[in-house]
Amino acid sequence: METWQDIKDFFWPAVQDSETSQIFFNSTQALAWANGALWEMGQHAQYTDLIQEQNTANGQRVYTIGSSGSAPYGVWRVEIDGEAIRATTEADVTNLGQNWETRSQIPRFYYLDGFIGGTGDLAKIALYPEPNGIYELRTYCYGVPEQVSDSADTDKLQVPQWAIYGVLWYMLAEAFMAETRRQNLETSAYYRGLYDKLLDRLQMRTASRLPKDWVFGEGGQEFTRNFWSNLPDTIPEP
C-alpha cells in the first residue's frame, strides 16, 4: 500500500460500501478523513523536515515561509549565510531599548511570535537585527505532508511506508463513528486505538531516528546572548 488509490481500494470494502455507489459515505468524506489523518500525523509526529532557502533584503525584517495551505507546523533551525542563528522572543527584542527597530546589521537572532492577528498567518519569521543587505536565509521547518486528492490518486502518500496504515485506521475510525446505518462505536474505538498506537510509534521513531548514544563536546564556555548581541559587524585588524 503506497498510494491514495491503494487506500481507497481497501477502505470502501472495509465499510461495506463502494466508491461507485457511495451508499453510506461519499468521496468528500473519505478525502477529508485521509487529509485529516495526514495533518494530525504530521503535526503530532513532526516527521517531515522542510528546508526553505531565500535571500534577505536590505531593511526587511519579516519573511514568509511555506505557502498558502502548506504553512509549516514549526521552525526548528534558522541559518544566515550557512551559520545557525539563535531563537529569541519578540518581547526580548523590544525590551532592548527604543532603538531596537533601527539597528541594522547581519541578523543573529530570529523570532516567531508577534504574528498572531491580522491575516492569522503564523508562517512568518522575523530577524534581529534587521538585515543590512542580502544574506542567504535557510529555514528548517516541520513540513505539512502533501494532501491527497482524487485527481492524483496514484501519488504516493507522504508518510513513512510502515505507518501508511495509520491513515486507513483513522479513516475507518471516523467512518464507523459517523451517524449512518454503518455506525458502530465499538469498531470505531478499535480502529482509533490502532491509530493512536501507531501515532505514538511514529512519534518515537521520528524523535529517535539517529542511532546516537553520545554528544559532541564544546570547548570553553557557552556563548551567552549578550555576547552575540554585542558583537560588532566586523573586527578590524589590530
Added chain:
Amino acid sequence: MSAVVAGTKAKLQNLLPGRIGSNNAFSDSYVEELIMAGFHEAAEACSLVVGTESVALANDTLVYDLAEPFIEITQVEWFDGSNRKGHLTCATLSDLDKMSRKWWDSTGAESEFYSLLSAPGIPETSTDAADGSRILVWRPVTDATDLSLRVTGFVCGTTTTPISEDVQRMCIVPYVLSHLNAVANPNMAAGYLAQFESGCDIVRGRFSHRYDEPTYGV
C-alpha cells in the same frame, strides 16, 4: 520459512476454511492487504527485516534522497568502488555547528558524519509542500569518483519477503483475525490484537537478546 503473504494466507485458510477467496466472506486482495498491514506492524515492532540502499555520491553534494522504505537506519558506510573505506558517525546539525561554524559550505576529501532529514521511509512527492527522507553527508566530497554510501537499516519488506513460520503464526495471523472480526465482534478483535502484541513481545525478545554472555570488543 515462507513468503509472508503466501505463507500467512495458507495458515488463515486452514483456520477459516471456505471463507477466503472469490465469492467468499473475505476477498483475496482484502486479506492479503491485511497480511501486509500485520507484517509492517510486526516488522516495526520487532525489527524483523534488514535492508540496504546504495547511494552514489556526487561532487560537492551535501544532501541525498533515500528511496528505500526504511523503518530505522542502523549503519552508514562509505565505499570506494567495491572497497569498504569506513563508516560514518551520526551527528545532529547542532553537533556539526560545534565542529564548523559554516559547515554547510565546507567540503573535503572524505566524509565523516551523517544526519537524517525527515523520518526514514518517506517517499519524495511531486510538490515541495514537504520533503521525503534524505541523508545529509558531511563533509561533502570534492571528488566523488567511484564513491558511494551503503545505508543499512530495518525495512518494511515486501509481499514475498521470507518470514519464519512461527512469526507468521504468533504475530501476523492473530493480527489479520483481529481485523476480520473488527465489525462483527469488536471484543473478539481486541482479544486477537492482544495475541498479536504478545507474539511481538516474544519475537522481539528473540531478536534483541541474542547472546547468553557478554560480548567483547575485538
